[in-house]
Amino acid sequence: MIDRSRLTFLGSGLSRLSTAIISVVGGGGGGSHIAQQLAHLAVGTVAIIDPDVIASSNVNRLPCCRYSDVGRSKAQVLAERLAGLGGRVVPVVHRAESDAGRRWLERSDVVIGAVDGIRARSNLERICRNAVVPYIDIGLGIDVSDDGTVRAIGGQIATSLAGGPCLRCLEIVTEMGLTDDREEYLVGAPDQQVISMNGVLASQAVNHVLAILCQYAPDFAVPAIVRYDGLLYRMLPDARAVHDVCPHFDLDSAGWSVVLPSRKMTT
Amino acid sequence: MISPIRRLLGRNRQAPCEPPPGIRINVPQSVMRALRSATTPRRGVGEPLAFLRARYASEDTTDVLVGIGAIQFAQEAYVAGDAGANFDTGWTVGIANAEIRSNTGLLLVHSHGGRGQPAFSHIDRTTNAEVMLPFSIGISCAPYGALVLSDDDASAVVAVDRRLVAARVVAVADWNSQGNAHA
Numbered sequence: 001m002i003d004r005s006r007l008t009f010l011g012s013g014l015s016r017l018s019t020a021i022i023s024v025v026g027g028g029g030g031g032s033h034i035a036q037q038l039a040h041l042a043v044g045t046v047a048i049i050d051p052d053v054i055a056s057s058n059v060n061r062l063p064c065c066r067y068s069d070v071g072r073s074k075a076q077v078l079a080e081r082l083a084g085l086g087g088r089v090v091p092v093v094h095r096a097e098s099d100a101g102r103r104w105l106e107r108s109d110v111v112i113g114a115v116d117g118i119r120a121r122s123n124l125e126r127i128c129r130n131a132v133v134p135y136i137d138i139g140l141g142i143d144v145s146d147d148g149t150v151r152a153i154g155g156q157i158a159t160s161l162a163g164g165p166c167l168r169c170l171e172i173v174t175e176m177g178l179t180d181d182r183e184e185y186l187v188g189a190p191d192q193q194v195i196s197m198n199g200v201l202a203s204q205a206v207n208h209v210l211a212i213l214c215q216y217a218p219d220f221a222v223p224a225i226v227r228y229d230g231l232l233y234r235m236l237p238d239a240r241a242v243h244d245v246c247p248h249f250d251l252d253s254a255g256w257s258v259v260l261p262s263r264k265m266t267t
Numbered sequence: 268m269i270s271p272i273r274r275l276l277g278r279n280r281q282a283p284c285e286p287p288p289g290i291r292i293n294v295p296q297s298v299m300r301a302l303r304s305a306t307t308p309r310r311g312v313g314e315p316l317a318f319l320r321a322r323y324a325s326e327d328t329t330d331v332l333v334g335i336g337a338i339q340f341a342q343e344a345y346v347a348g349d350a351g352a353n354f355d356t357g358w359t360v361g362i363a364n365a366e367i368r369s370n371t372g373l374l375l376v377h378s379h380g381g382r383g384q385p386a387f388s389h390i391d392r393t394t395n396a397e398v399m400l401p402f403s404i405g406i407s408c409a410p411y412g413a414l415v416l417s418d419d420d421a422s423a424v425v426a427v428d429r430r431l432v433a434a435r436v437v438a439v440a441d442w443n444s445q446g447n448a449h450a
Binding site: 102212215 | 284
């Protein structure tokens with residue numbers, strides 16, 4: 001039996017949770033926290049989309065994982081450990097951009113991306129915008145100088161909704177970022193992460209899911225971007241309007257559209 | 268260690284990972300509001316009609332549709348008759364022809380009011396079959412069908428293989444429905 005007696009503040013939107021399909025892309029440091037919370041909320045279906053296997057360096061930041069899981073699929077392990085909480089947790093051991101992954105994204109009520117890399121974020125957002133599915137993106141970066149000094153800890157939760165600013169508007173996806181992303185991938189740049197800060201961003205992303213699906217406080221809009229500063233111990237919405245109207249995605253171009261040319265033919 | 272699911276299925280088989288079957292129509296809440304406004308009864312039109320402009324979500328996806336806009340029926344589209352709404356199919360053909368140039372199909376929309384999940388009436392089903400289904404014949408690049416609204420829910424059918432199949436309408440949060448600027 002699912003007991004939601006302490007969730008009644010979510011109002012009538014609570015029923016939306018039990019029928020919702022939420023895809024979590026990435027079963028790593030951020031995605032594993034998100035999947036865990038969504039499973040505890042007994043969301044109807046949580047799809048964990050990740051083709052990767054657990055490495056020993058993942059274990060210290062993946063809730064539910066053990067060193068004995070090294071070498072096993074992240075999605076499979078999470079789905080097994082998060083079973084029995086009232087909803088369905090489905091492992092999707094494919095890339096999100098694959099046919100199998102895209103089938104889940106297009107059929108989701110919300111997609112949460114917890115992935116490395118700018119290109120992956122850009123691809124996820126494009127699929128979601130085309131299918132008019134809300135997309136929430138989280139990312140954490142820890143900047144350490146060569147002498148080991150922590151220079152900055154920054155992160156964000158970006159929410160990309162039809163008609164609103166996109167990741168390009170918010171300057172998360174940039175041409176330079178896409179190029180650097182490729183170079184980092186080629187050289188295998190190390191990536192500092194820690195379970196506690198991943199958890200901060202993941203929890204806030206789940207709050208955004210609740211606000212979007214349950215609309216428990218409709219007068220308080222979900223911000224397009226919330227920035228996290230790990231050195232100043234604060235998380236604040238960033239109200240900077242980069243673009244008034246998103247020039248990159250407009251609703252009229254959503255879905256599959258190939259404009260047919262108008263031609264005069266003779267026979 | 269072999270998981271219970273893998274043990275049941277056999278070690279070499281993956282657990283099923285397909286999303287639930289069925290047709291789904293993702294409609295931004297701002298478009299839903301526009302449809303409700305366009306189909307609210309007004310002087311001279313007892314049961315106003317509208318079209319939902321719709322596309323397939325992607326080139327190889329025919330069971331996820333996206334609603335991208337609403338078209339209110341023009342006054343000249345209505346004709347005299349006995350039913351709640353009587354309209355000139357010639358006007359609808361003109362709209363359909365204009366929309367198909369951008370792979371955009373149409374769902375005929377009207378409202379029954381009230382609360383809860385609405386159902387198509389006998390007359391609605393006849394109209395859907397005689398007016399909307401023929402649009403889909405020979406056209407595979409755009410969806411056609413019908414949608415009926417209540418004050419808080421919606422039901423729909425979509426043409427698939429010369430049949431009208433029930434579809435789930437999902438009102439999706441969008442930027443404007445979240446109380447943001449430029450609404």
